[in-house]
Amino acid sequence: MxxxxxxxxxxxxxxxxxxxxxxxxxxxxxxxxxxxxxxxxxxxxxxxxxxxxxxxxxxxxxxxxxxxxxxxxxxxxxxxxxxxxxxxxxxxxxxxxxxxxxxxxxxxxxxxxxxxxxxxxxxxxxxxxxxxxxxxxxxxxxxxxxxxxxxxxxxxxxxxxxxxxxxxxxxxxxxxxxxxxxxxxxxxxxxxxxxxxxxxxxxxxxITRQIDTSGLLDKMRSSFENREYWEDVSRKCMSCGICTYVCPTCHCFDICDENNKKDGKRVRNWDSCKFPLFTRMPMENPRHEKWRRIRQRYHHKFEYFQMNFETIACTGCGRCIRECPVNVDVTEIIGGIQAL
Amino acid sequence: MEGDNVYLPHVMKIEKVIRETQNIKTFHFNFKDESQKSKFSFKSGQFAEYSIFGEGEATFCVSSSPTRMDYLEFSVMKAGKVTAAIHELQEGDEIGFRGPYGNWFPLELLEGKNLVFVGGGIGLAPLRSLIWNVLDNRDTYEDVTILYGARSPADLSFKYDLEAWEKDDAVNMYTTVDNGDEDWTGRVGLIPPVLEEIGPSPENTVAITCGPPIMIKFTLMSLEKLGFTNDQILTTLEMKMKCGIGKCGRCNIGNIYVCKDGPVFTNAQIQNFLSNEF
Known part of the structure; x- marks a missing residue:
């Protein structure tokens, strides 16, 4: 046709x-x-x-x-x-x-x-x-x-x-x-x-903005232990979670019950790896520090998802850049990793 | 539940409540709809999502053995909102249950081996599923050694199991507490030094351990001292989970999802995790 x-x-x-x-x-x-x-x-x-x-x-x-x-x-x-x-x-x-x-x-x-x-x-x-x-x-x-x-x-x-x-x-x-x-x-x-x-x-x-994905898996890998880098790029983040909310591939969720024990609903809600409560357990929280959460988000998108599903979980829509109240820019973060 | 909706829980009936310690309880439970029971199976090491309707879901292992299917068991330490509600459960109450999820202890790799179980506190829950599984097929395995420890005599869970294993000639049973009290006549000492004192040979042996992170850390060091390689050590990891099936995004350690790729790992696998975040 x-x-x-x-x-x-x-x-x-x-x-x-x-x-x-x-x-x-x-x-x-x-x-x-x-x-x-x-x-x-x-x-x-x-x-x-x-x-x-x-x-x-x-x-x-x-x-x-x-x-x-x-x-x-x-x-x-x-x-x-x-x-x-x-x-x-x-x-x-x-x-x-x-x-x-x-x-x-x-x-x-x-x-x-x-x-x-x-x-x-x-x-x-x-x-x-x-x-x-x-x-x-x-x-x-x-x-x-x-x-x-x-x-x-x-x-x-x-x-x-x-x-x-x-x-x-x-x-x-x-x-x-x-x-x-x-x-x-x-x-x-x-x-x-x-x-x-x-x-x-x-x-x-x-379209002039870009990220370089060549060799990115290895670069992500070696950036993992670079705490200084992750602390630096996460300094201004307010953990508001808007980047995950507007991201077309972010899919993390919470499941909770509403109403009372006699008649209620089990509800699924969008959740965000940017929130400290996301991974909190009674005795410990593996990502209680902000830089760990930021690192998780970019590593998830550009490394883990690619390892598990053979595709980067980012489409370059730019929403996270547009909506971030403090101008965190994914292209700068990936650029920074490529330059490490 | 009919259909293939993985999020729909079975309704289960609580048949018995056992107070283990001041903040740990064990629950015997069964399918409310008995026709579902015959369709259900699980393996030692797997977990499930348990719910109190109106309060929400929480993740626990199935702590009973698949060789004993009269009822299922789970054990819960009171720590948050859902676990507090679980602790209120009485005989006859109903809960939600979906699972089993995750991988399991590789029984076929344990066959013909000496087994050393090292459990701390409520960490005995997943181990006891495997221990009973092993003891119900005792001839398949060589020596069985169990070391269990808790902070104090009052913190020892599963005392009825400890007693049974104590009496069982086919089990080398050691119980220890960090601090005794006036009635305690047993062993006093932290798990890792006691383990070194018992000194199990690593020859043809697999060690299976579960407990609080600090105990695991030092137990692994003791096992290494005793000559155990990372391949000879199994453990089960705990992370915050919601879905239990690899979608909700919170239980990963690097690209490994504890719910889907675990919770049972060899120490060699753990050492090879690409991103050791914690």
Whole structure:
């Protein structure tokens, strides 16, 4: 199947149609920050203003807070009710290539050895419609991690913004299927295809920030014992955890019970390795010092995850750089390690 | 629970509560839904997530032996919110239980070997699962030596086990306390020097140890003095856990996840951990 296209002023109609049979999520600023929100029937203009969301699409599959089960105590003791996602098909429209890669990365973790039914049920029911980047942020460095702003094999369907129209190309069978169900599309010309490619190339050139991943495993390894380095780079960190919150691959969580013993829910919440309580045990805390927690985070992303799953758990989305209140910059930290 | 949701707990019934010490209790428990019992199996060394509904989950090993499946056991030291709630449990109360998780003591490697168990305090809990497992197949193993120690006579857990092993001619049993009291007529001394005094031969022997970090540290030094190599020493590690299945991100030591890759390791494996954070 070749490239299709749709006029941007037809998106609203398309979204209304798509949202009849499934849950459709699009970038929106309605909460005061940019995130993926359910389609509200109205705001299809995100292609005009949005570069990337503040909260990554992981939140749709691994919500910040989710009830896993309900327990109730009756005459016959406890009854457990499983609270799995409902399995309704979802379409997520406008996912950037970095975030699509991030989902593939968290897929490996949540399907490794033990299936995580909450995350995977949502993932299996989702179709990811990507949106290539024409204007990367100055914090972006995806190209250092084998990601291209203009293309993606990690989505089901990829859109490119060529001006008044969006070009669409199916990447997976799911994407092909979705494309065949969309009305209001027309065939794209070879010229338009080339334009999309040019825009992708030019976006690539606009990305100047980078990290050097060559030999990084060994460098990470040898930096481990360099306490001075880790103390130095962690000095200004406030342990607020926003870097882990907005990170598209951070997946650490806590499980706790809510309400009372008679009727309550077991809930999973995002947690963060930046918090001192994260690893606290009654008698000791292996990461009570901040520099140990910072070291854990970067070693996890750039070393341990790579050793265990053959990929670095960073996609260069730059959110942690943008959102950090004290300007901790992952590219500086990795650069510093490479320079040690 | 039907289906494949790894996070769903079985409801278990507490059948018996044993006060071991002032802050340690052991619980006998069983499946509320008996049809689930026959589907369940575990191996010595594995752990599970136990929950008090409304309070939350906590991680403990299964301290009974897979050779004795009439009921399961776990032992808990009172230390935080969930463990305090567990200590309130009475016979007939219900808890949540999911597992077993993690690896186990490699029985096939222990066959035909002399075994030296060195346990401190509540660290005997995972060891006793293996000890009973071994004793229930006594002919498969050579000499069995058990050294157990606690701070004081009042801190000795599993006294009924100690007594049974004391009486068992096929077990060399040594009990010691750091500090005795007026009624204590037994051995007084820290575990590592007592171990050196007993002086088990490393020849065709595996040592299995569990206890508080400081005890482990000096026990490992004593074992080394006695000529044990790191391959001949097994231990089980403890880290803060939530999921138990390698996803929640907190129990790693470098790229090793204690919940999924452990909790049982040889000392050689531990020495080879890439990132010895602690």
């Amino acid at each position: 070749g490239y299709k296209k749709i006029k941007k002023d037809q998106l609203k109609t398309l979204f209304n149609e798509l949202s009849k049979d499934c849950s459709l999520f699009v970038p929106s600023g309605s909460k005061g920050y940019v995130g993926f929100d359910p389609w509200d029937g109205n705001s299809a203009d995100f292609t005009e203003w949005y570069r990337n969301t503040t909260i990554p699409p992981k939140a749709l599959f691994f919500p910040p807070v989710e009830a896993m089960l309900r327990f109730r105590k009756g005459e016959a003791g406890y009854e457990i009710e499983e609270l799995l996602p409902n399995g309704r098909p979802q379409i997520v429209f406008g996912v950037r290539p970095c975030d699509a890669r991030a989902l593939k990365i968290t897929d490996t973790l949540f399907s490794d050895t033990y299936r995580d039914p909450y995350y995977l049920t949502r993932r299996e029911n989702a179709t990811i419609v990507g949106l290539a980047c024409n204007e990367p942020c100055d914090t972006c460095f995806c190209t250092s991690l084998d990601i291209s702003p203009g293309e993606s094999q990690d989505v089901d369907l990829l859109c490119s913004d060529i001006g008044d129209e969006l070009l669409m190309e199916a990447v997976s069978d799911k994407g092909e299927d979705l494309l065949s169900k969309m009305s209001g599309l027309s065939e794209a010309s070879g010229e338009e295809e080339s334009k999309a490619k040019q825009l992708g190339d030019s976006a690539k050139e606009k």
